[in-house]
Amino acid sequence: MIKRALLYSLLFVAVYSTAITLLGPKDQVVQHQWQSNLIKAQNFIYNKEADTIENVIIGTSLSCRLVMDSLKNYYNLAFSGQSIFDGLNILSHRKKLPRNVFIETNIVFKKEDKDFTSSLTNPILYNTRLYMPSLREGKQPLGIIGEKFAYVVGGIISRLKPNAPAKDGADGEMSSRQNQLFSKILKQEIENYSRQPEQKLVNESFACLEAYLEPLRKEGVHIIFFEMPVNYNLCSLRESVAVRENFYKNFPEKEYGYISQPDCTNYKTTDGLHLNNQEAITYTTYFREAAKHF
Amino acid sequence: MLFNSFTFLGLCLVTFLLYYIPRLSRYQVLILIISSLVFYAYQMPALVFLLLFSAGLNIVTSYYIGYGNPKWRKAWAITGVVLNLLVLAFFKYGPLITKSFFNPGDSAARFLLNIPLPIGISFFTFEGISLLVDVFKENYADSKALIPASFKKHAQRILFFISFFPHLVSGPILKAHDFLPQIRVKLFRDIAWQEAFKSCVTGYFLKMVVADNLKDFTYWISFPHFQSISSIKLIVMLFGYSCQIFADFAGYSLIAIGLARLFGYKFQDNFNFPYISTSFREFWKRWHISLSSFLMEYLYFPLGGNRKGKVRTYINLMITMILGGLWHGAAWSYAVWGAFHGAALALERFTNDKIKIKPNRVLVFLKGMFVFTLVTLGWLLFKLPEFSHVLEYFKSIAANFNMGDDYSSIAYIFLYSSPVVLYHLFYVLKINTAFLFVKKREYLYYAMMIFLIVTNSGSSGSFIYFQF
Numbered sequence: 001m002i003k004r005a006l007l008y009s010l011l012f013v014a015v016y017s018t019a020i021t022l023l024g025p026k027d028q029v030v031q032h033q034w035q036s037n038l039i040k041a042q043n044f045i046y047n048k049e050a051d052t053i054e055n056v057i058i059g060t061s062l063s064c065r066l067v068m069d070s071l072k073n074y075y076n077l078a079f080s081g082q083s084i085f086d087g088l089n090i091l092s093h094r095k096k097l098p099r100n101v102f103i104e105t106n107i108v109f110k111k112e113d114k115d116f117t118s119s120l121t122n123p124i125l126y127n128t129r130l131y132m133p134s135l136r137e138g139k140q141p142l143g144i145i146g147e148k149f150a151y152v153v154g155g156i157i158s159r160l161k162p163n164a165p166a167k168d169g170a171d172g173e174m175s176s177r178q179n180q181l182f183s184k185i186l187k188q189e190i191e192n193y194s195r196q197p198e199q200k201l202v203n204e205s206f207a208c209l210e211a212y213l214e215p216l217r218k219e220g221v222h223i224i225f226f227e228m229p230v231n232y233n234l235c236s237l238r239e240s241v242a243v244r245e246n247f248y249k250n251f252p253e254k255e256y257g258y259i260s261q262p263d264c265t266n267y268k269t270t271d272g273l274h275l276n277n278q279e280a281i282t283y284t285t286y287f288r289e290a291a292k293h294f
Numbered sequence: 295m296l297f298n299s300f301t302f303l304g305l306c307l308v309t310f311l312l313y314y315i316p317r318l319s320r321y322q323v324l325i326l327i328i329s330s331l332v333f334y335a336y337q338m339p340a341l342v343f344l345l346l347f348s349a350g351l352n353i354v355t356s357y358y359i360g361y362g363n364p365k366w367r368k369a370w371a372i373t374g375v376v377l378n379l380l381v382l383a384f385f386k387y388g389p390l391i392t393k394s395f396f397n398p399g400d401s402a403a404r405f406l407l408n409i410p411l412p413i414g415i416s417f418f419t420f421e422g423i424s425l426l427v428d429v430f431k432e433n434y435a436d437s438k439a440l441i442p443a444s445f446k447k448h449a450q451r452i453l454f455f456i457s458f459f460p461h462l463v464s465g466p467i468l469k470a471h472d473f474l475p476q477i478r479v480k481l482f483r484d485i486a487w488q489e490a491f492k493s494c495v496t497g498y499f500l501k502m503v504v505a506d507n508l509k510d511f512t513y514w515i516s517f518p519h520f521q522s523i524s525s526i527k528l529i530v531m532l533f534g535y536s537c538q539i540f541a542d543f544a545g546y547s548l549i550a551i552g553l554a555r556l557f558g559y560k561f562q563d564n565f566n567f568p569y570i571s572t573s574f575r576e577f578w579k580r581w582h583i584s585l586s587s588f589l590m591e592y593l594y595f596p597l598g599g600n601r602k603g604k605v606r607t608y609i610n611l612m613i614t615m616i617l618g619g620l621w622h623g624a625a626w627s628y629a630v631w632g633a634f635h636g637a638a639l640a641l642e643r644f645t646n647d648k649i650k651i652k653p654n655r656v657l658v659f660l661k662g663m664f665v666f667t668l669v670t671l672g673w674l675l676f677k678l679p680e681f682s683h684v685l686e687y688f689k690s691i692a693a694n695f696n697m698g699d700d701y702s703s704i705a706y707i708f709l710y711s712s713p714v715v716l717y718h719l720f721y722v723l724k725i726n727t728a729f730l731f732v733k734k735r736e737y738l739y740y741a742m743m744i745f746l747i748v749t750n751s752g753s754s755g756s757f758i759y760f761q762f
Contacts, residue, residue: 001488001491001736001737001740002487002488002491004737004741005491005495005737005738005740005741005744006741006744007741008737008738008741009740009741009742009744009745009748011741012741012742012745013745013748013749016745016749031507031510031702031706032510032511032703032706033510034510034513034753035510035753038753115753115754116753119753119754122300124300134749135748135749139749140749140750141746141749141750142503142507142709142710142746142750143750145709146702146705146706146709147702149705149706149708149709150701150702150704150705150706151701152705153701153704153705153708154699154701154705157526157699157701157704160526161526161695161696161699177693177694177696177697178522178697181521181522184518184521185518188518
C-alpha cells in the first residue's frame with residue numbers, strides 16, 4: 001500500500017508539473033491576501049523579466065493600491081498586512097539591483113515577518129520552486145479548482161440576494177452601515193496617530209531601515225521616499241509628523257529623493273488609510289509625474 | 295519546533311537512525327530523551343529547566359509513593375499533585391490572576407505579566423498528575439509494576455514519559471498506566487509501517503493543506519476586521535474555522551500518533567470523527583479524547599460523578615467543564631466556553647431524563663446538525679477571547695446582510711473544508727458496501743493527499759493547540 005501510494009503521488013506530481021509547464025506557465029491564481037504577497041515576491045525572485053525592471057516600489061497595503069498598469073517598468077513589492085522591511089529583505093537577496101527604489105514612509109514601525117522572508121529564501125524551498133514552477137504559490141491545484149467553483153458559489157448567492165453587490169469594491173460609494181463603520185475605524189485611527197511614538201521604537205526602526213539602505217546605496221541604487229495620502233484628519237497628527245521629521249533627519253534630502261505627500265483633503269479613503277479605486281488612479285498619476293524627476 | 299519544519303524532519307531522521315542501530319538498542323530511551331530535549335529547547339532553551347523541574351518533581355514524588363513509608367503515601371501524592379498545579383498556576387494563570395485581581399502598575403504585577411508561557415505546560419503537567427494518581431490509586435496496575443525499584447531507571451523512564459517529543463507540546467495527553475508498560479527495547483522489524491504512514495500522511499494533510507489554508511481565510515474573524523464583512527461570509531467563516539480547528543488539532547494528534555508508531559509506541563486515538571456526534575456527551579467522547587478521558591477519570595469521578603444525585607451531577611459537570619475550559623487558556627473566555635459546554639451537557643442530561651423520544655433518521659440528523667452548530671458557535675470564543683467582540687460578531691451577522699459577498703473566499707472556504715466533511719462522511723458510510731470500493735483503492739487517496747501536501751500546502755502556521 002505504501003509503495004503504491006508513493007508511486008502514484010510521484011506520478012501525480014509529474015503529470016501536474018508537465019501540465020503546468022505546457023499549458024499555463026504564466027497563469028496564476030490568487031486565493032487570498034497573504035498568498036498574493038507570496039506570489040508577488042516569488043514572481044520578483046524567479047522571473048527573469050525582473051532583472052530588467054528599473055524601478056521597485058517597497059511599501060505596505062497603502063502602496064498596494066497604486067495602479068501598476070500605468071507605471072511601466074516598475075515592480076510593486078508592497079505587501080498587504082506586512083512591513084516595508086519584508087520588501088527590503090527580498091530586495092537585499094537580489095544580485096541585479098534596480099536603478100531606483102521607492103520606499104513608502106507611512107508605516108515604518110511594523111516589524112519584518114521573518115517567517116515570510118525565510119519561506120522565500122530557505123535554500124531547499126527556493127531551489128525546488130526554481131526548477132519546479134508547479135510548486136510556486138500561484139500554481140496550487142486547489143486554487144485553480146476554487147477559481148471555477150467561485151462562479152458556482154457566486155451564482156447561488158446572487159440568486160439568494162438578487163439586489164446585493166457582488167463585492168464591496170473600493171469604488172467610493174458606501175452604504176449607511178459602511179459609513180457607520182468608517183467613522184468608527186477613523187476614530188480609532190485618529191486615536192492611534194495622536195500618540196507620540198516611543199523613542200526606542202523610532203530608533204530601532206530607523207536603524208533597521210538604514211541597515212537595509214546602506215548596502216543598496218553602495219551599489220549605486222537611488223533611494224526615493226514617498227508618502228501615500230491618507231484621510232486628511234491623520235496627516236498632521238503626532239505620529240505622522242514624528243515619522244516625517246525622522247525621515248528627513250535620518251535620510252537628508254541632499255542624499256535621498258523625496259516625493260512629498262499631496263494635499264490629503266483631495267483624497268478619499270475606504271478606512272482612513274487606504275485609497276479607494278478612483279483616488280488610487282489620481283495618486284498614481286501624481287506619483288508617476290513626480291517620479292519622472294529621478 | 296514545528297512538525298512541518300525541515301529542522302524537525304532532520305532531527306527526526308537522525309533520531310530514527312540512531313534509535314534502530316542494534317548496538318545502541320540499550321540506549322533507545324536515552325536517545326529519545328536527548329532528542330526530545332533538543333526538540334523542546336529549540337525555540338526557548340531556558341524552558342528546558344522547567345520541563346526538567348516538572349519531570350524531577352514527578353520522579354521524586356511518584357517514587358516515594360511507591361517505595362516510601364506507606365504511612366506517607368497519601369501525603370506524597372497530595373504534595374505532588376498540588377506542586378504540579380502550583381507550577382501550572384504560576385506559569386499559565388499568573389498573568390490572568392494578576393490582570394483580574396491586581397494593579398497592573400505594581401512591579402510584582404509587571405513581573406507576573408511578563409512570565410513567558412512555557413509551551414506544552416498544560417500537557418506535561420497533566421501527564422505528571424496522571425502518573426501520581428495511577429501510582430497512588432493502583433487502579434490499573436500495582437505501583438511496583440509502574441515504578442522499578444532502581445531510582446535511576448525510574449528517573450529515566452519518567453523523564454522519557456514526560457518529554458517524549460511526539461506528544462510533548464500538544465498531546466495527546468498520555469496516561470502513565472497506558473505508556474509506562476510499553477517501555478522496552480524496540481526492533482526495526484516490528485515497526486507498524488502502514489499505521490504510521492496512514493497517520494502521518496492524514497495528519498500532515500489535515501494540518502498543511504486544510505488547516506494552514508483555511509487559517510488565511512478565517513483570519514478575518516478578528517476584531518475589528520469582521521465588522522465590514524457580509525453576513526453570509528461571516529457564517530461561512532465560522533464553519534471554516536470549525537473545520538480548521540479540527541484539522542489543525544486532529545492533524546497534529548495524527549502526526550504525533552504516527553511518529554510514536556515509528557518508534558514503537560502506541561498512543562491512544564485523540565479524535566474519533568467528532569462532528570458526527572448527535573449529542574454533547576458523544577461529542578466529548580470523540581473530541582480531544584485524551585483530555586476528556588483525563589478530566590473524567592481524574593476530576594469528574596473523584597468529585598462524585600453521577601453517583602451523588604442529579605443536582606450534584608449537574609454541578610460536577612459544570613465544574614469539570616469550566617476547569618477543562620480554563621485548561622485551554624488563561625482567559626475568562628475559555629471558562630465561559632467551558633461553562634457553555636457544561637451547561638449543554640447538563641441540559642442534555644436533564645432533557646434526556648424527562649423526555650423520551652424514539653429516535654429516527656431525521657431526528658438523528660437534526661440533532662447532529664444542532665450539536666455541530668452549537669459547537670461551532672462555541673469556537674468563536676477561541677478566536678475572539680473578548681466576550682464583547684463575540685457579541686459584536688453576532689451583531690455584524692445580523693446587520694451586514696446587504697453587504698457585498700466575496701464569492702471567491704466563500705468558495706475557497708468550502709473547498710478547503712470539504713476534506714473534513716468527506717473524512718467524517720467516509721466514517722458514516724463505512725458500513726455501506728460502496729465503501730468497500732473506496733477502501734480497496736485507498737492507496738489512491740493517500741497518493742492524492744501526498745500530492746496536495748507537496749503542491750498545495752498553506753503558509754506554515756503554529757498549531758492552534760500550542761498556545762494551550
